[in-house]
Amino acid sequence: MSKLIIVESPAKAKTIKKYLGEDFDVVASMGHIRDLPKSKLGVDVDNDFAVIYENISGKEDLIKSLKSKAKKSEQVYLATDPDREGEAISWHLANLLGLDLAEKNRVTFNEITKSGVQGGMAAPRGIDLDLVNAQQARRVLDRLVGYKISPFLWKKVRKGLSAGRVQSVAVRLIVDREDEINAFKSEEYWSVDAMLKAEGEKKAFPAKLASKNGKKLNVKNKEIADAILEDLKKESFVVDTVKKGTRKKNPAPPFTTSTLQQEASRKLGFQARRTMKAAQELYEGIEVEGLGAVGLITYMRTDSLRLSAEALADAATYIKGKFGSKYLPSSPRVYKSKAAAQDAHEAIRPTMPELEPLQVKSSLSSDQYKLYKLIWERFIACQMAGALYDTVNADIKAGVYGFKASGFTVQFDGFTRLYEESKDEEEESVSALPALQEGAELKVDEIAGNQHFTQPPARFTEASLIKALEEKGIGRPSTYAPTITTIIQRGYVEREAKALKPTVLGDVTTRLMSEQFSNIVDAGFTAGMERNLDEIAEGKQNWVNTMSEFYTDFAETLKKAEENMEGKRVRIPDEATDEVCELCGKPMVIKMGRFGKFMACSGFPECKNTKKIVKDSGGICPTCGGKILTKRSKTGKTFYGCEKYPECTFATWDTPIEEKCPKCGATLFRTNGRGRKIHCLKENCGFEKPYSAKKVEAKDE
16 A cells, blocks of 8 residues: 655645655645535534635545545655645645644645655645634635625625725725825925036036035025026035945845745836746656755745755855955855744745756746746845945035935945845936045036936835735735736736736725725724734634624624615726727717626717727738737637728737747737647748747736
8 A cells, every 4th residue: 555645736746756755645726626606605604614625626636546545555744835725725635635633644845845745745734724714814804894895896896896904904005005106296306416527637527416514404496496506616526535435235035925026026027926837837846867856945925034054054165165265254144034934834936056047948848947946046145244444434525515426336346246226216316436645636527517306106016016915914925926827817907018007997996995994904903803803823813703803893883884785886987998989979988897807888888889998019910000909709719810801801819929930020929729829920931940838038017
């Protein structure tokens, strides 16, 4: 009889099987096998929140197979992911298969490598019911909020809407930011900027006006700026003081789930779901040439900055061999996790620090390679010596006016030789200053006043929203990506370039939620619930008591909301457009329908003209040279067609790509079904080539 190990995915099963040999049968549960019912609440609020679980539809054969294998095995191990959700899946499996919950049959792997798997198998434990209860409490909370408030929204706003404990707060943050932007009053201000040259120097350096008579100077308009420029024509520019110093810059810590999603967004342009998909694949195992199936990174859902002693030693060995001893700090860098971090796992790092990205590039898809390179570089850099800069700050006098100039030179590049963290806002570039002597006169190469306007706060991007959610304690590492995906798919938020902007629907729904369910969309309240869930996981709170406290107030709030909105309904205003109806001449407006947004005449019901909203795909029609637009069929499926329809009837399911045909220069298309290929659709061209789906880099929509 063999030993059975149950994991969540086939890729993970394949990698683990490699390290354990023939005595083990490793199978996948394909994620969750039981869940709350879809058609009803599934929670008995009057009976200690007893939960009704059902086997997931479509998994009958899989469950039957798991039961059969478990019955024939001498030992069953549950090796689902090492987090609360993974613990809950193991608990469901144990109940389904009739396993003893106290038996030491739960194993976890922080990394899918030989040592990681063997280490996990050597330390089996019982299922942690505190973790299970924390996950169960989260699921029940989300179900109560979603199934109780959503019907209210259907009656008062529009059928099909949904509320969510975390998603509603995320939308609230985006709506509040939009309110700040709309309320912002831009103010004019001016800067006086000079380009100065030291004696004997060919290159000028910049200096900014900072003060008058030793006091900070604010230049509010052109008249003041022009008056200052007139004054400066009579003055000599003299170096008053020069201060030299040394500045040290240390590397950023290794990645957590949140910081990985943020940096992948900034550096790679990845959406959070795209980042987590590639990270999951890297964790579960990749078939690497010369190594076989191996997990290339540690578990990717973590809020910890902890690193193992072995990982630190491996990084030090690599850095010393590659860059030399001077690139190593005097002792390994240790980073402190945030107070609220669960610290169940290490930070995200490569499982084999010596495995450089280029060594595995040929075995990875484009997304996998880019993300592995980012994780690898961040980890190696976090254990390198700091960078040292020689800084110079100069005060320059021009009569009663004071200018400031600053610059630096790199004394030692340290970790920046390999990697530097990106920022949400670009920093002002600073270059080196020439050698300046106090009392020396400077030549004015150029001087001008420049107009500026104060800017409103920027809209959230995925990176900055994830950062805000984490800072406010809303959600957990595993929830950021699905939360953002959900609020966009449900039409509450839309992307405008990289920015996240609330839709009219999102704005209306959030304001109604704020009026009637203020706690649910309050960041502080939601963060407090997260802390309660953490305490349940730590065994400090009883999950039923926590649910009871929440539901008592929630039920009362729901009752009052129904009373407040009795006989009332909230109208969703139409979005105005610049287009005019070609049938009656009235403005066209954007409405939301069953399959998303569409354009309709504002003269409805007298005029019933409607149009689809289409996007430019970037491709050129191979038939007539017009633009290829991204369209949707009646069933909601994406296809591509010529903008000149019906004069030109070109249409295809194949996706236009940036690459041009090497034979005729036309737009190339990628097929999306079987027999994958990239081909040219221009008549009589015939160019085509195969492509591997693994190698094609998906583009965020």
